[in-house]
Amino acid sequence: MSRRAIVRGVASSAGALALGGCASFAGTGTRYDASALSTNPTLLVTTTRKPVNGGRTKPWYGPERASQMSVARAKLTPPDDGRFSLGSVGLGDWRLDAIEPVTRENLLAQESSTRDLLIYVHGFKQTFEAAALDAARLSDGVRFNGETMVFSWPSRAGLFDYSYDRESAMWSRDGFERVLDSVLASPSIGRIHIVAHSMGTMLTLETLRQVHSRHGDAVIDRLGAVVFAAPDIDMDVFSSSIGRIGALARKITVVTATNDLALAVSGRLAGGMARVGTAEKAELERMGLRVIDASQQGWGIINHDLFLSNGAVRQVIRRAIDGNPMGA
Numbered sequence: 256m257s258r259r260a261i262v263r264g265v266a267s268s269a270g271a272l273a274l275g276g277c278a279s280f281a282g283t284g285t286r287y288d289a290s291a292l293s294t295n296p297t298l299l300v301t302t303t304r305k306p307v308n309g310g311r312t313k314p315w316y317g318p319e320r321a322s323q324m325s326v327a328r329a330k331l332t333p334p335d336d337g338r339f340s341l342g343s344v345g346l347g348d349w350r351l352d353a354i355e356p357v358t359r360e361n362l363l364a365q366e367s368s369t370r371d372l373l374i375y376v377h378g379f380k381q382t383f384e385a386a387a388l389d390a391a392r393l394s395d396g397v398r399f400n401g402e403t404m405v406f407s408w409p410s411r412a413g414l415f416d417y418s419y420d421r422e423s424a425m426w427s428r429d430g431f432e433r434v435l436d437s438v439l440a441s442p443s444i445g446r447i448h449i450v451a452h453s454m455g456t457m458l459t460l461e462t463l464r465q466v467h468s469r470h471g472d473a474v475i476d477r478l479g480a481v482v483f484a485a486p487d488i489d490m491d492v493f494s495s496s497i498g499r500i501g502a503l504a505r506k507i508t509v510v511t512a513t514n515d516l517a518l519a520v521s522g523r524l525a526g527g528m529a530r531v532g533t534a535e536k537a538e539l540e541r542m543g544l545r546v547i548d549a550s551q552q553g554w555g556i557i558n559h560d561l562f563l564s565n566g567a568v569r570q571v572i573r574r575a576i577d578g579n580p581m582g583a
Contacts, residue, residue, distance in 0.1 A: 290395040291370075292403050296331035298391060299362060299404035300354065303423075303430040304383055315354045316383040318411040320423060324430045326362045328355045329387050329405075333395065349391045351384050359437065363402075369445040371401035371479065372438055373576070376431070378453025379420050379487065379521070382412045392563055393450060397573040402444070406431055408458060417524045424458040431462040439477055446479035448576050452562060453517070453532070456486035460496050467500045475502055480575035484510045484562035486531035487521050490538075493531045497542050508545040508575045510562055511536065512552075517559035545580050547571050 292298070302325050304316035310325055334347025375393055377386035390405035408427035410420045438444050451459035463481070466474060486493065486509060497504050511532050518530040531539070536548045549558075552565045561568045574580055 290398045292394045298329040300327040301434045302407040303427045304409045320409045363441045371445045373448045374404045376451040376455035378455045381410045396569045448479040450482045452484045453487045456483040457488045481506045488531045489528045512550045512558045516557045
């Protein structure tokens, strides 16, 4: 069992206890159906990473930048949730078993009915496998009833590779734009939801800026929730980009934590510039954004992945996907 699985199990229990006294995060008695991923554990993969061994054996995709984007389907095994299993107490974990490369045309297979899509964009210091499994944990955690996709950009997954990762994320903007163009044009996809974490929020925001520049507000009805979890973005850059995406900004929910230690460190690495994920709630609300201050939800030291580890924050994401975002 992974250390993250243990942490997530304890954190989920802590989050559940917090729900009763935190009406701004979740109501009581809410129950959701099982996620589509738990019954059909297949994850859509789009990545600008260079394949390793043709993308068919572990680690599948590495930290180098590819000359062209890869698309695939990942075969997963969900946690065993039997009555006496570790999964029954929140300590089970997902497993990535195989990657099946496909053509871009076959990635979004035609369905008999239209399904929504959840795209996860990972952050700094992530291997491909870690990003794919986090996408599965997110989708299952919010009980998403649709297709789930991970967009993975080339991260070296090293503590001292912040500059390389940041440049790789920005280099991947055009690749992510092509992904969004494809899903926007697909008749089998309904609403498109995006959850981006940490450095991935910078990539996502800049890509949305490019999409809006070409299509204007015509894409608004196709986009559902856009959640920026612990955004690792310079406040000045963020403010400027928000001002350029028009009504798309109304789709954005920002999850912040003023006690996010990882963002405090990245701020120092970025020349002392404060990060959006540690900003005061009122400052972001003045931009017309929905903001959830999760500072009191974290029980650990770092508090950087609350969108995965905290049940209250996951419910915020679920409500945004359902079209019922919470305010303060």
